[in-house]
Amino acid sequence: MTITTPRPSPPAGVTRLRVRSPWRRNAPTRRRSRWAEAQRSWRLHWQLYLLVIVPLAYFVIFKYIPIGNAVIAFKDYNVIQGPWGSDWIGFKNFELFFTNPVFGTLLENTFILAFYLVLASFPIPIMLAIALNEIGNGWFKRTVQMVTYAPYFISTVVVVSMTILVLSPRLGVVNDGLGLFGIAPINFLGDPNYFRHIYVWSDVWQTAGYSAVIYMAALAGIDPALHESAKIDGASRLQRIRHIDLPGIMPTAVIVLILGVGNMMAIGFEKAYLLQNDLNLAQSEIIPTYVYKTGLINADFSMATAVGLFNSVVNLCLLLLVNFAAKRITGSGLWR
Amino acid sequence: MAMSTPTTSTVSRPRRKPAATKKVREPFGDRVFLVVITLMLAVMLALVLLPLIYIVASSFSSATAVSAGRVKFWPVEFSLHAYKVALSNPQVLRGYYNSLIYAVAGTLISVTLTVAIAYPLSRKTFFGRNVLMTVLIFTMLFSGGLIPTYMVVQDLGLLNTRWALLIPNAIGVWQVIIARTFFAHSIPDELYEAATLDGASELRFLRSVVLPLSKPLLAVLVLMYTIYQWNTYFDALVYLKDPDLYPLQIVLRNMLILNQRNVGATDVAQQLQQQQLANVLKYALIVVSSLPVLIIYPFIARHFTKGVLVGAVKG
Structure with missing residues (x-):
């Protein structure tokens, strides 16, 4: 999957220079930096980011932590030491x-x-x-x-x-x-x-x-x-x-x-x-x-x-x- | 995929002859072909239907007729005794009650969480949506496995509680994809712009505009999760020890497949009678447990189909 986010369109009323002028060094770049994009997204959608927290936590806890726990396949697992503390036994x-x-x-x-x-x-x-x-x-x-x-x-x-x-x-x-x-x-x-x-x-x-x-x-x-x-x-x-x-x-x-x-x-x-x-x-x-x-x-x-x-x-x-x-x-x- | 029309049953067949040309008969070969196809469908219909009829017929027959193997596709010595026994069995009733709780609570949790992640994912300006989607899709491709998940459930103290059936499989990635596709295609951006101009916050917009417009989607999600909760037994098998918490499917498994029952009879005649009753009871239990789903099925099939197709469109 390619990670391409469509460039956000400029807010209404703001005219942006569409043509890049090669002789101006500080011409506005066509693509905003990812950081600016993230900041803008947070300003617009901060409530949605809060909304995502719980479902995301679900995926981390019930899908990704088990992938980490799978390390016990290479260990002599015992409950007291836990999955990461148990002794390695390799393959x-x-x-x-x-x-x-x-x-x-x-x-x-x-x-x-x-x-x-x-x-x-x-x-x-x-x-x-x-x-x-x-x-x-x-x-x-x-x-x-x-x-x-x-x-x-x-x-x-x-x-x-x-x-x-x-x-x-x-x-x-x-x-x-x-x-x-x-x-x-x-x-x-x-x-x-x-x-x-x-x-x-x-x-x-x-x-x-x-x-x-x-x-x-x-x-x-x-x-x-x-x-x-x-x-x-x-x-x-x-x-x-x-x-x-x-x-x-x-x-x-x-x-x-x-x-x-x-x-x-x-x-x-x-x-x-x-x-x-x-x-x-x-x-x-x-x-x-x-x-x-x-x-x-x-x-x-x-x-x-x-x-x-x-x-x-x-x-x-x-x-x-x-x-x-x-x-x-x-x-x-x-x-x- | 070439799927412009998401409905199947309602689309009128494009090849049907218009009324004016009705007297033009199809070529002989085509008519033979149609007959062959109809026969084939009839055979398929019979193959699906006959086992179901056999089960229903047996459930309405007397215990002796069932045990003698006399029941084919019509009840022999009509009797409702098996149903009376099935519906007065405390385990079955308990299972029914538990399954209802799991279906209602589980569906509520699942639908809420699914919408909560699918809606942001559907917004084009939501930074990180592609990363988030990749994070979700990856869980479809690779999983830690049974035991590592069990360890998490154990560590959280969910073992042997009702939560064990509600939380660990709360969100289906497939359902998230369906919901995301729906939101992306049926909520126009203009609505959002209009709502923002009116001063609505994101959550307000979701509550007052998106959700009321998404009733078909919510129906599909509710159906999918309810049927999943009603039909699944694996989580209960793994996470539950206490018989009081067993959902109906585990009760059924114990009674139908493992043949567990309370043996109290001492003399041979009584034992034989119990054995016969146990046989017919199985058929009645199958009917009783599948009935809720099969009764609502004709009304929901269309929505279900739509949901499957929305998810099938790549996007």
């Missing part, structure tokens, strides 16, 4: 974590789950939005929109409970359906191999309608003249979708995908933890749940912080990398 926690046999599994589980989630939840909202855009503005369209949007407002706890109930081997309606085809009941939640599918598809179920909204807006922004002329030229609906709609929503799609990949490692703790049980732990243990268990259940603060820090750094690198790639390919990244 020992990281070494321990990287050589721990659980490390490979954790990394694999987290990456595969996150990648699967990004891939699966990308195309479906686009399909939904295009399909909704094709059919007229009838009750059917409104119903589909309304119903597919609704699950977004249901809490994670409830969605997970519903998933468990629907997939239950004894009572669940899914196993009933499988029974019709002569398939024996499957204990979906007890089998680690099903965990990722359950996680990802219940997520798609919950968010597809919500994510489609952004694409609907992008579709509404496409110039109708394009469609009109394509129709006159005899383009079919499918051709118009391919050559007008899809290119039209491409910039939006790229940004959504970038955000998705960039936030891959920040994959939700909430859901994975709820879907976890002793039987599917082999694939359901991901870094965030591991951090929670290490830190708050086993009370190993330093180790948990180290693992969390590793996750944050990987996430940041991914985001920067993806943004860089997007800038190269499409010419526009997330920020200028």
Whole structure:
């Protein structure tokens, strides 16, 4: 992000010399010094600066002090000496974590789950939005929109409970359906191999309608003249979708995908933890749940912080990398 | 992003044929294509709707029918027993009460703080706005993590108090961006100049001009924060130990996912009955807890959509 503040316009009534005269050494400079700008801003907006204090304090206390506290990843933390007073142990926690046999599994589980989630939840909202855009503005369209949007407002706890109930081997309606085809009941939640599918598809179920909204807006922004002329030229609906709609929503799609990949490692703790049980732990243990268990259940603060820090750094690198790639390919990244 | 029109549902489709040319039929291929698309949407609709119907149908069925797995998509042996049990459960009621407190207080705090930082950020002559924005955005990209944040909450003595759910996640950066974009685009500078000429201070201007003009934005913020507070369970899981403070979502988690319940029965028949009741109770609890949100949802969906789209516009 570039830090450029637009030059304040001169107060009314004051005529300023616009043309710089190169032969006058003390000609007014086009840009005021930053100090003068700050002083002027304070005079005008001092009440706003007071207003900002409390929210700013919030960010410092709850977002930046924790970043400082993360130093305990490199320390043998004990409560009495505090985060800064504890003894340095360098990268020992990281070494321990990287050589721990659980490390490979954790990394694999987290990456595969996150990648699967990004891939699966990308195309479906686009399909939904295009399909909704094709059919007229009838009750059917409104119903589909309304119903597919609704699950977004249901809490994670409830969605997970519903998933468990629907997939239950004894009572669940899914196993009933499988029974019709002569398939024996499957204990979906007890089998680690099903965990990722359950996680990802219940997520798609919950968010597809919500994510489609952004694409609907992008579709509404496409110039109708394009469609009109394509129709006159005899383009079919499918051709118009391919050559007008899809290119039209491409910039939006790229940004959504970038955000998705960039936030891959920040994959939700909430859901994975709820879907976890002793039987599917082999694939359901991901870094965030591991951090929670290490830190708050086993009370190993330093180790948990180290693992969390590793996750944050990987996430940041991914985001920067993806943004860089997007800038190269499409010419526009997330920020200028 | 090419988003000139921020409304989706209300925009009339530009490709619709005008009435005069209605007798010109679409080509055969296009009509087939429309049928395919409609079918696809119908399948999607069913996939979303059927699990919801199944849950509701089960919740209205008798305990024995549910436990025998006889309920599909219509109540069997209609009964309200599960609801009576659910609504007389002290834990559930307590959870409801707590969640209401958290939703109301949390939303109040969050909206106030969000406006307090977003409004100055929207003023072009506010020196330092770009630095401040960078400070905020950075917290979206990188965080200290769970434990370092927990340590701060612990040091402030917020652990195991109601404040732990209200303060540590009070401001969402995304919401600040939405609010800032709204203020920047819908409050013209001329209004400010006029108010200054009339001798209004910055705060007075904010109170008497900006806020009354920002009702749609305030509605969006209230909705977003309320739904967040109603639905989240993570903070409570981490920061609360006292069951009296648990919000509804934690109560639900304990009852629905961890299967905790008070076992008082001794003989087998009674145990079986309790087991059956526990099964149907789950369905009723799901309905009871999601109902408030789902009832207001049709009325708020449009505002919510607008909020999402305002935030999506880069700026």
